[in-house]
Amino acid sequence: VIHPVKSQAPAYVYKWCYQMENIFKRFRFKDDAFSDEQLVSAMEQKFQDTQVRIGFPAVKGSPNIRAILSKARKIVKTILGEYSSERHKELCTFGKNAAVGTSVENAYPDSRLMGPTTGSVDHIQFFQETLEGDKTLQKLFLSVKKTGETKKLVDPGLGKYCVCDTLQLMGVPKSFKAFRTIMPNTELGVFYTSGLGKYIVEKLAEAGYNLNHRQRRHQRLAQRFSRTRSHVTADLSAASDSFTSCLINALVPRQWYNILKRGRIDKYRDRHDNVHYMCTFMTMGIGFTFPLQTLLFYAIIKSIGESLGVEGVYSVFGDD
Numbered sequence: 001v002i003h004p005v006k007s008q009a010p011a012y013v014y015k016w017c018y019q020m021e022n023i024f025k026r027f028r029f030k031d032d033a034f035s036d037e038q039l040v041s042a043m044e045q046k047f048q049d050t051q052v053r054i055g056f057p058a059v060k061g062s063p064n065i066r067a068i069l070s071k072a073r074k075i076v077k078t079i080l081g082e083y084s085s086e087r088h089k090e091l092c093t094f095g096k097n098a099a100v101g102t103s104v105e106n107a108y109p110d111s112r113l114m115g116p117t118t119g120s121v122d123h124i125q126f127f128q129e130t131l132e133g134d135k136t137l138q139k140l141f142l143s144v145k146k147t148g149e150t151k152k153l154v155d156p157g158l159g160k161y162c163v164c165d166t167l168q169l170m171g172v173p174k175s176f177k178a179f180r181t182i183m184p185n186t187e188l189g190v191f192y193t194s195g196l197g198k199y200i201v202e203k204l205a206e207a208g209y210n211l212n213h214r215q216r217r218h219q220r221l222a223q224r225f226s227r228t229r230s231h232v233t234a235d236l237s238a239a240s241d242s243f244t245s246c247l248i249n250a251l252v253p254r255q256w257y258n259i260l261k262r263g264r265i266d267k268y269r270d271r272h273d274n275v276h277y278m279c280t281f282m283t284m285g286i287g288f289t290f291p292l293q294t295l296l297f298y299a300i301i302k303s304i305g306e307s308l309g310v311e312g313v314y315s316v317f318g319d320d
Contacts, residue, residue, distance in 0.1 A: 026173045034177055043171045043179040044270050050238045055279040069250045071303035076295060077253045079207045080200070088259075089130045091202075092195030095287075100164050100186040112187055113141055116162035119188030122262045124161045127188045161188075166267045166275055167283075181241070182285045183268060193263045193287030200291040209298070211291060214317040221315060231313060239319030240293045241280045248281050251296050260288065290318050 006017045034042075094112055098104040101118040102111065119127065131138040164186045171179030185193065201211050218233075225231040236242070245266075249257050264286065268278050282289040298316040305314055 025175050028176045032176065039177070039179050040171055040271060043181055044169060046238075047169060047181050047241065048276070050241050051276070051279045054242055054244050068300065068303050068307060071306060072296075072299040073251050073253075075299040075302055076251055079209070079295060079299075080203050080253065080256055081206075083255050083259055086133075087202075088195050088199050089133065090195075091198040092130065092191050094187065095185075095190035095194060098184050099190050100167070100184060101162065102187060117160060117188060118162045118164045118186040119192075120165055120186065120265055121163060123186055123188035123192050124163070126192050126262065130191075165265060166269050167265050169268045169270050181283070183283045184285055185287070186265070189263065189265065190287060195287070196259065196263055197288035197291050200288055200295060204291060204295060211294065211317070214294075214315070218315060218317050218320060221313060233320065236319050239297075240282055240284060240289050243281045243293065243296065244279050245281050248296075251299065260292070263288065294318055 006014050009017070094109055096107055098107060099112070099118065101116060106112075117124075117127075131141060167183040167185065170182050170184065172182055174180035204211060221231070222233060245261070248260065252260065260281075264281060266278050267275055269275050282292060294316050297319065298314065301316065302314050305312065
């Protein structure tokens with residue numbers, strides 16, 4: 001039996017087709033239509049187009065938009081509560097993946113600390129503040145640095161650190177026809193944003209929004225509403241890339257905005273070594289991106305629903 005589309009096929013056939021699609025999703029043949037160079041070029045162009053789009057928003061702040069943002073900000077403020085520097089520092093950890101100055105082959109704690117430790121000026125200052133209150137980490141950091149290699153630093157006054165104010169735009173396979181944009185963070189940027197991301201996850205859990213269970217909840221909701229057709233799901237394009245500094249400032253309490261801003265780097269480098277200013281506030285590869293976009297999308301959607309008087313299920317997991 002030939003089915004016009006897989007959604008009209010029996011469940012077993014649908015599952016079989018879905019599995020085959022996923023097996024070959026990222027597979028590329030030798031004579032594929034797109035070369036690596038073309039995919040990277042398309043990825044960079046798409047990201048640059050996004051920067052232009054969000055840098056010149058089509059819709060200015062209308063009364064309706066301001067009302068929605070005001071309600072959303074109250075929701076965000078209720079969930080986040082007061083910021084604690086001590087709790088933030090307790091949750092910070094070094095990453096397990098590649099970072100500026102560390103390849104994935106050397107992504108071990110001792111290797112990370114042995115070379116020049118990369119970070120923005122804000123990242124470095126935060127790490128120094130953390131070292132002052134953590135004697136164990138301080139002892140480990142200084143002992144490894146004594147035996148490690150040295151490198152000429154941008155600012156010798158910052159001691160054993162290498163200042164970095166630009167991130168490298170890179171791509172990882174998303175499918176056979178597209179790369180996904182990522183920007184590996186600095187070593188201390190990973191340290192800073194990973195702790196902040198975990199902190200936001202904690203705040204969400206305290207408000208009854210546990211991200212550890214949210215994916216399974218979405219699966220159950222999608223299954224249930226696929227029968228009733230009463231609810232919809234939305235998967236946005238360039239979701240996390242579309243949040244600007246101005247929008248974050250409108251949605252997040254000022255104290256939290258300043259903390260988030262301290263963790264980001266606002267310039268990126270393309271494959272031709274050209275440096276660009278980045279309108280995007282948070283990118284994939286930054287530790288707080290996933291929980292923060294979850295919180296902000298939830299607050300926006302909840303605010304719109306309440307303004308329209310719509311009763312229903314509001315649930316967000318990342319950009320889903």
